[in-house]
Amino acid sequence: xxxxxxxxxxxxxxxxxxxxxxxxxxxxRAINIGLLEGEDVAPGDWVLIHVGFALSKIDEAEARxxxxxxxxxxxxxxxxxxxxxxxxxxx
Amino acid sequence: MRFVDExxxxxxxxxxASKIAGLCAPGRRYKFMEVxxxxxxxxxxxxxEDYLPEQVQLVHGPGCPVCVIPMGRVDDxxxxxxxxxxxxxxxxxxxxxxxxxxxxxxxxxxxxxIRMVYSPLDSLKLARQNPDRQVVFMAxxxxxxxxxxxxxxxxxxxxxxxxxxxxxxxxxxxxxxxAILDSPDLxxxxxxxxxxxxxxxxxxxxxFIAAQYGKxxxxxxxxxxxxxxxxxxxxxxxxxxxxxVENQYSRxxxxxxxxxxxxxxxxxxxxxxxxxxxGLGFISHSALRIRDSYAAFDAEARFPVxxxxxxxxxxxxxxxxxxxxxxPWECKVFGTAxxxxxxxxxxxxxxxxxxxxxYNFGRFNRQRVQEVTIG
Numbered sequence: 001x002x003x004x005x006x007x008x009x010x011x012x013x014x015x016x017x018x019x020x021x022x023x024x025x026x027x028x029r030a031i032n033i034g035l036l037e038g039e040d041v042a043p044g045d046w047v048l049i050h051v052g053f054a055l056s057k058i059d060e061a062e063a064r065x066x067x068x069x070x071x072x073x074x075x076x077x078x079x080x081x082x083x084x085x086x087x088x089x090x091x
Numbered sequence: 092m093r094f095v096d097e098x099x100x101x102x103x104x105x106x107x108a109s110k111i112a113g114l115c116a117p118g119r120r121y122k123f124m125e126v127x128x129x130x131x132x133x134x135x136x137x138x139x140e141d142y143l144p145e146q147v148q149l150v151h152g153p154g155c156p157v158c159v160i161p162m163g164r165v166d167d168x169x170x171x172x173x174x175x176x177x178x179x180x181x182x183x184x185x186x187x188x189x190x191x192x193x194x195x196x197x198x199x200x201x202x203x204x205i206r207m208v209y210s211p212l213d214s215l216k217l218a219r220q221n222p223d224r225q226v227v228f229m230a231x232x233x234x235x236x237x238x239x240x241x242x243x244x245x246x247x248x249x250x251x252x253x254x255x256x257x258x259x260x261x262x263x264x265x266x267x268x269x270a271i272l273d274s275p276d277l278x279x280x281x282x283x284x285x286x287x288x289x290x291x292x293x294x295x296x297x298x299f300i301a302a303q304y305g306k307x308x309x310x311x312x313x314x315x316x317x318x319x320x321x322x323x324x325x326x327x328x329x330x331x332x333x334x335x336v337e338n339q340y341s342r343x344x345x346x347x348x349x350x351x352x353x354x355x356x357x358x359x360x361x362x363x364x365x366x367x368x369x370g371l372g373f374i375s376h377s378a379l380r381i382r383d384s385y386a387a388f389d390a391e392a393r394f395p396v397x398x399x400x401x402x403x404x405x406x407x408x409x410x411x412x413x414x415x416x417x418x419p420w421e422c423k424v425f426g427t428a429x430x431x432x433x434x435x436x437x438x439x440x441x442x443x444x445x446x447x448x449x450y451n452f453g454r455f456n457r458q459r460v461q462e463v464t465i466g
Binding site: 006031032034035036037038049050051052053055056058059062063066069072073074075076079083084086087088089091 | 133134136164182207208210211212213215216232235236238239242277287290313314326340343345349351352355384442443451461
């Protein structure tokens with residue numbers, strides 16, 4: 001739950017500019033980007049995601065390092081990814 | 092070293108460790124607290140204590156949000172879940188936290204509906220889909236997750252949802268650190284500051300630790316080298332007689348935090364006069380409740396909440412572990428009566444808990460660390 005998961009922004013949802021579709025290790029889900037208001041989040045950006053919300057923009061190298069770290073910790077990461085995969089926040 | 096995972100850049104780690112050793116004053120011992128459970132996880136997973144000179148000891152702090160929820164709040168949640176038509180949701184970590192009459196799974200076996208969700212927004216969606224149910228999100232976490240709850244409350248208000256509320260258990264890290272600093276049990280030389288919490292609150296809130304208590308603070312990232320680098324920065328400050336707040340994790344943590352996140356927390360939540368933390372007891376102004384202007388979304392205003400304080404099981408020493416006074420394996424029930432499969436205390440439930448992290452990864456250096464602790 002406290003894990004920050006890096007995701008790549010694929011698109012900003014047209015009818016909901018506070019939501020973005022992201023790719024996290026191949027899992028594509030909608031997340032909320034409202035906390036990054038004013039930071040011009042765009043496709044191709046990397047963000048650190050906590051419980052369905054992007055909390056900070058990061059660069060690709062940091063995203064890769066964060067993902068390697070997460071993969072190294074095992075079960076906690078698998079549980080977080082399973083929870084993310086089950087999430088459907090968009091209407 | 093034979094059980095230690097060789098991580099990327101192990102050579103760099105050894106080089107940092109030797110720089111740390113070079114800063115140790117003869118005969119002096121150094122104790123640093125890593126506040127965040129994510130850091131504890133990295134330390135045990137990679138056996139970082141084995142890289143450090145014996146004079147440098149790491150102490151695990153209270154930064155595991157599931158771990159600090161007292162039993163009484165679990166009972167309160169179950170009481171709310173038993174009200175007619177309630178559908179309760181929480182994060183997966185919360186499901187196995189024991190209350191006085193069992194955990195959420197036990198409660199569901201007796202008829203409640205408590206579901207795990209990934210995001211508070213998943214709860215909001217359940218509320219839209221189930222207009223005949225009262226959906227209650229049990230919110231837990233430090234400032235890392237509080238903005239998500241706040242944004243969800245704002246969204247519920249914007250949509251005019253009448254069947255969604257939050258059982259708010261958000262806690263704030265600064266008062267807990269202050270409680271530890273004021274506790275006579277532990278003498279610390281500095282703090283490895285939490286990474287993700289600081290993404291929200293920034294680095295400034297730690298300044299009192301350096302200014303008033305004279306202890307250095309270094310906000311750190313989660314990789315093994317981040318943590319070793321932070322320890323080196325702490326040692327360097329001590330060596331040079333300085334105590335300031337430094338940001339090792341500036342690639343993610345802005346000095347001023349996330350202003351939008353702070354604004355929405357403040358808009359929807361207010362400080363409680365006091366809140367009980369497991370193991371640390373009642374701490375003033377250490378937790379958040381839903382602000383009166385959003386009372387329609389406050390489960391504590393909508394449902395009866397018994398609020399009965401429940402003492403931890405006698406055998407459980409989570410409190411001492413959370414304060415950093417005991418190492419996990421020094422607890423009497425660690426690994427015997429209390430395991431991740433059948434946890435007695437919260438520190439064994441969450442993967443961020445010191446006991447679970449040590450149980451899963453940490454068998455390699457017990458003897459050495461015991462010598463350091465006792466010796």
